[in-house]
Amino acid sequence: MQVLRCESTQMSDRVMMRCISCRDEYGTRDAGTCKECYEEASETEEELKREIEELKAKVAFLRFWSPLDHQHSRSSPSHSFTDVVLVASDDGFGGPVAPVPVPAHKAVLVSRSPVFKAMLENEMEESRSGTIKISDITYDALRSFVNYLYTAEACLDEQLACELLVLAEKYQVKHLKSYCEKFMVSKLNWDNSVMSFAFAHQHNAKHLLDAALSLITDNMDKLTKRDEYIELVEKDPRLVVEIYEAYLSKQVNTAAHKDSNMKP
Amino acid sequence: MQVLRCESTQMSDRVMMRCISCRDEYGTRDAGTCKECYEEASETEEELKREIEELKAKVAFLRFWSPLDHQHSRSSPSHSFTDVVLVASDDGFGGPVAPVPVPAHKAVLVSRSPVFKAMLENEMEESRSGTIKISDITYDALRSFVNYLYTAEACLDEQLACELLVLAEKYQVKHLKSYCEKFMVSKLNWDNSVMSFAFAHQHNAKHLLDAALSLITDNMDKLTKRDEYIELVEKDPRLVVEIYEAYLSKQVNTAAHKDSNMKP
Incomplete structure (x- = not known):
């Protein structure tokens, strides 16, 4: 009788349930959640995914075309309504070639960086001349920097991440700085x-x-x-x-x- | 012997597992997932939440201050670098008061609406004069419309949702149109x-x-x-x-x- 009781306990230990998700059987030790909690979690996941879709659409709407894209599009540059240019001031260093200016909108620069805001709203040299000189930076990094201010996107490599982090620190563009840091931590x-x-x-x-x-x-x-x-x-x-x-x-x-x- | 076997089967039916999530016990019929699937789902949820945080930060970065906020800020209006005004053309209807113009940036209008793009890039009357007249619309709706173009946000009621949907349709601002539709469906x-x-x-x-x-x-x-x-x-x-x-x-x-x- 005692032996039989023991058997039945063993049997009950061996009772298996079927997982709704992977369809495998599992025993007491591998128990996850009850059905109700599983369904709740699935709903939450669906909701989070919907929220992500909505936020992505919002980003796509708020994302500016960059004046750099515009340069290469069919429309004439005058149609981008830019009112300022940025120049990598050591780009033409010693050479006969003048540095290529990167066109932009004061309104965008001012909204993305408190440093540009102070510079352009306070009638400083840059505001009067419509030219902002940025030293110790390559033309490519400057282009990527301006592009990021419009799109919140950059195609980084390790060198560019360093250059952009320096710019982001200098012009207090927090979002770009943390973007570069994240990339550098991953590398x-x-x-x-x-x-x-x-x-x-x-x-x-x-x-x-x-x-x-x-x-x-x-x-x-x-x-x-x-x-x-x-x-x-x-x-x-x-x-x-x-x-x-x-x-x-x-x-x-x-x-x-x-x-x-x-x-x- | 037979009776005992039966007992043991009953016992095994009554075997309960404990849900990791709600901590309640559950039986075979209420089985959800195994531990592995539960842990995977929790990880997915964490990842989705992280993605949402990142997207929210991106929206906050890309979101423009609106020139309307700017009007009320300490800085002078000339510092918002606006280059166009929108006017609700039936606002001062018959009255002696001229309608209040809503300032904006051509670059923003052009990037948000293909209709504004065609209007402002093709040297039409609006581009030359720097004034865009918008008919059959209240001043409040126009303000909200312009604000949405900068921020992707609007504080809707049923009346405003109708007015903004009409504007969104007219100027082909899809994101706003679907925003208004969603609100109206909910009401x-x-x-x-x-x-x-x-x-x-x-x-x-x-x-x-x-x-x-x-x-x-x-x-x-x-x-x-x-x-x-x-x-x-x-x-x-x-x-x-x-x-x-x-x-x-x-x-x-x-x-x-x-x-x-x-x-x-």
């Missing part, structure tokens, strides 16, 4: 970690700084052999101190965590 | 259904038309007593024919559906 690896850390420090990119610092302090044993490390000690030892401080604080935290886990 | 009821149907017909609002027609054909028995119906027969009998055709087609479909369900 972060051991080889570029020290350079990225120094770059992030210089340009006040907190998100990138934290990610680089975390990668570096996870590999401290390999750090001191690196050329970039030796160079950084030479050029900016305070940054190296920051790395060691972060490492130390991580060790202390890990120890405290272990300690609290070992307590009964 | 659709038996009392306004015939009017909404006629309005949707006149302004080519397919989504609203279908919704109104469906509501009307669901209540055909009450239709012919309505004043709006009698008026519509008088004014535009072809629309009434359309209602009857939709009703007939619905009946035929329902019959065919019942028929196919009754087949063995």
